[in-house]
Amino acid sequence: MAAPEELFVWEGDWGLPSVNSDCLVVLAYAQFSGAPLKVHKLSNPWRCPGGTIPALRTAHKEALWRPSDIIVHLQKQKYNADFDLSPKEAADSLAFVALVQEKLSPAVLYALWVEPKNFAEVTRRWYAEHVSFPLGLVLPGRMRRQELDKLRLLRGDSSLEPGDELEKELYDDATNCMDLLAQRLGMQKFFFGDSPSSLDAVVFGWLAPILKCELPSGKLQQHLKSLDNLHAFCGNILLVYFPQNDGPRLGCSAKSYDVEHVPNRRVKQFLSALAAVGAMLSYALLTGMVSVQRGHKGALEGRQHSAGPEDDEDED
Numbered sequence: 001m002a003a004p005e006e007l008f009v010w011e012g013d014w015g016l017p018s019v020n021s022d023c024l025v026v027l028a029y030a031q032f033s034g035a036p037l038k039v040h041k042l043s044n045p046w047r048c049p050g051g052t053i054p055a056l057r058t059a060h061k062e063a064l065w066r067p068s069d070i071i072v073h074l075q076k077q078k079y080n081a082d083f084d085l086s087p088k089e090a091a092d093s094l095a096f097v098a099l100v101q102e103k104l105s106p107a108v109l110y111a112l113w114v115e116p117k118n119f120a121e122v123t124r125r126w127y128a129e130h131v132s133f134p135l136g137l138v139l140p141g142r143m144r145r146q147e148l149d150k151l152r153l154l155r156g157d158s159s160l161e162p163g164d165e166l167e168k169e170l171y172d173d174a175t176n177c178m179d180l181l182a183q184r185l186g187m188q189k190f191f192f193g194d195s196p197s198s199l200d201a202v203v204f205g206w207l208a209p210i211l212k213c214e215l216p217s218g219k220l221q222q223h224l225k226s227l228d229n230l231h232a233f234c235g236n237i238l239l240v241y242f243p244q245n246d247g248p249r250l251g252c253s254a255k256s257y258d259v260e261h262v263p264n265r266r267v268k269q270f271l272s273a274l275a276a277v278g279a280m281l282s283y284a285l286l287t288g289m290v291s292v293q294r295g296h297k298g299a300l301e302g303r304q305h306s307a308g309p310e311d312d313e314d315e316d
Helices: 021-033 067-076 087-114 116-130 135-155 164-185 198-212 219-226 228-241 265-287
Strands: 006-010 038-042 055-057 290-294 300-304
Touching: 006 021, 021 067, 021 198, 021 228, 067 198, 087 116, 087 135, 087 164, 087 198, 087 219, 116 135, 164 219, 164 228, 198 219, 198 228, 219 228
Parallel strands: 006 038
Antiparallel strands: 006 055, 290 300
């Protein structure tokens, strides 16, 4: 029997199975299609194939990172949540997915990663606290730069800079997109009736973090909560498909294993401490706090001039 395919995602919080929109899209689609994936919930991208989350390791040991590529791969494996869509519904699905990617996703990225207050008090703090030391000191800032580059790519402007004008433009586009989605959903349970599709996965993935995360600047959240059917749509998916999102099991159709909560915690703690000591020693050598000299017999003598750096990162 072939080994199950493995999905690597950011771990969850705020009542969500993952804090990352791309991860939520893939997790939701896997649930909707019944794909039997082995799910690893991570707080360290270095444990993921290619160092990028989300990632799918296929049965042939190939790696896929883009949600759209992962969904296409699952569809080729006969796990197709869009199988029952009519040609018109399939065309509508593609159009609305493109709308979400163009109008909603840039605003969500901005709200979580670029808006100064939200980033400082929520996003940066969450990743700094959940990613192991010393990676947690540098990863949030690096991820913010990557997300800003992604935002520039989505907007087609390499010189794009954050500011009030950009924020207003992005949020106006996002609220208009939400209004169109709410109009299309109507009183239905899902966008095409009683069964979820890839469009439902994409919409859920980008709306759920805005709905569930308590952001100091919550303009998008306020508008989303005013749209009762979209609000209920996200809540229904969480209730039905992720009833135990903070537990070790992903749901009824996907086998889950959280590699960040392995049984032998003492080994993990020892390795984390060892990594921290190594990082501090490397820092001391690079900055000259510790000098290394070669004696006449080839022996090494280290002389420490001052204490090492503090473990804590500045927090706003």
